[in-house]
Amino acid sequence: MTPALEDLFAVLRFPSISTDSNHASDVRACAQWYVDKFKSMGLSVELCETAKHPIVLAKNEPVSGRKTVLIYGHYDVQPVDPIELWDSAPFEPVIKDGKIWARGATDNKGQHMAHLLGVEETIKEKGELPVNLIFLLEGEEEIGSPNLPGFLEERKEELACDVIAVSDTGMVAKGIPTLGYGLRGITCCEVKVNGPDKDLHSGLYGGAVANPATAAAQLIASLHDSEGKVAVEGFYDEVEPLADWEREMWSQVPGVSESDLLEVTGSPAVFGEAGFSSAERLWARPTCEVNGMWGGYQGEGSKTVLPSYACFKLSCRLVPDQEPEVIIARVQKHLEAHLPTGVTMEFTPGHSGKAYVADPHSEAGKAAQEALEEVFGRPPVLIREGGSIPIIQSMKEILGTDTLMLGLALPDCQIHSPNENFTVENFEAGIRLSKVLLEKLGA
Numbered sequence: 001m002t003p004a005l006e007d008l009f010a011v012l013r014f015p016s017i018s019t020d021s022n023h024a025s026d027v028r029a030c031a032q033w034y035v036d037k038f039k040s041m042g043l044s045v046e047l048c049e050t051a052k053h054p055i056v057l058a059k060n061e062p063v064s065g066r067k068t069v070l071i072y073g074h075y076d077v078q079p080v081d082p083i084e085l086w087d088s089a090p091f092e093p094v095i096k097d098g099k100i101w102a103r104g105a106t107d108n109k110g111q112h113m114a115h116l117l118g119v120e121e122t123i124k125e126k127g128e129l130p131v132n133l134i135f136l137l138e139g140e141e142e143i144g145s146p147n148l149p150g151f152l153e154e155r156k157e158e159l160a161c162d163v164i165a166v167s168d169t170g171m172v173a174k175g176i177p178t179l180g181y182g183l184r185g186i187t188c189c190e191v192k193v194n195g196p197d198k199d200l201h202s203g204l205y206g207g208a209v210a211n212p213a214t215a216a217a218q219l220i221a222s223l224h225d226s227e228g229k230v231a232v233e234g235f236y237d238e239v240e241p242l243a244d245w246e247r248e249m250w251s252q253v254p255g256v257s258e259s260d261l262l263e264v265t266g267s268p269a270v271f272g273e274a275g276f277s278s279a280e281r282l283w284a285r286p287t288c289e290v291n292g293m294w295g296g297y298q299g300e301g302s303k304t305v306l307p308s309y310a311c312f313k314l315s316c317r318l319v320p321d322q323e324p325e326v327i328i329a330r331v332q333k334h335l336e337a338h339l340p341t342g343v344t345m346e347f348t349p350g351h352s353g354k355a356y357v358a359d360p361h362s363e364a365g366k367a368a369q370e371a372l373e374e375v376f377g378r379p380p381v382l383i384r385e386g387g388s389i390p391i392i393q394s395m396k397e398i399l400g401t402d403t404l405m406l407g408l409a410l411p412d413c414q415i416h417s418p419n420e421n422f423t424v425e426n427f428e429a430g431i432r433l434s435k436v437l438l439e440k441l442g443a
């Protein structure tokens, strides 16, 4: 086994499950491994305490006039349940069929270890790095990074940088280098529609008082028109139209065609806002989705009841320039305006986060594109992600710096699921990528 794989295996053996307090000492032991590793590479390193799991911060000696690059990763992992579905023990990494199988192999130990080892190789070969480096590894990403924003705020000056590199996203397909430059935001709410003060007999009272479940269904149905467009007034007011180059680029990106989506989702058909491709709907258009709905009798057989209330949960995915607070207020206003007679409504806003977008054609973006092309042998596809990565938005808000999302995960890597895996090929490509990227960013 190569020394690079040995290092990766060493960290994969720590069950650094951040959500489980029984594993707090494993999380800490894993952090300590990185402290020792960074020290052995000649970097200055600090184990930074937080209210929960520590952050590892490593740096080289800064030289004025050089670019400062922050590489972010997280060394905590998801729980392993259901354990019986794993083909090998989650914390005893093995290589089979060209893949490393272990919890954390892709998310995120394998991906950030590639950067760490790229840094180590560069130092060994050249004696120093072409940039001022800040390597930040947190142990709380899988529980929502509760202490990272405070840490960034506290160390704002010390962490000032020209660009951030993160490998915690995916490649659209095997062998297709992928540069991510945008993420959707989110805003959520829960709605309770109230009717009678108790469940009623549907024979004795049905037809004479409003049914909250029917009213909730009417409200939900009012959120979209028949063509999939969100019908909330003002919902699209701030949405920037897609650039021509984006539509052109995305029309050629593999993995997001109609047939790909049908296969991945198992849905009988694709559906979404008229006038947009699936990639555009996923990456650059806002949505309003029902996440759950309940009320009334849910048990076996029938029960002739008129429920006293019905509830539903909504989440809106947002795109740049949509403010979460503004959008959720418009949704509330829409629901109040469409509330059927005979019921009342309780509206509770949930968590939210802004969308993120950077210019993939900036100086750093171009350096990343060149590095990806050099390592993978073809120009990268430039995509946005449909999901949200709050830390990237936090780093933008607090440090004012854009992030290059250099995804190395493959679609079948099974992160968060049993049999998580990372190809040896991508691990090794990631090491080369980190070396070339630092060289290009430093040039």
Ligand SMILES: [Zn+2]
Pocket: 078, 107, 142, 415, 416
């Ligand atoms: Zn994860």
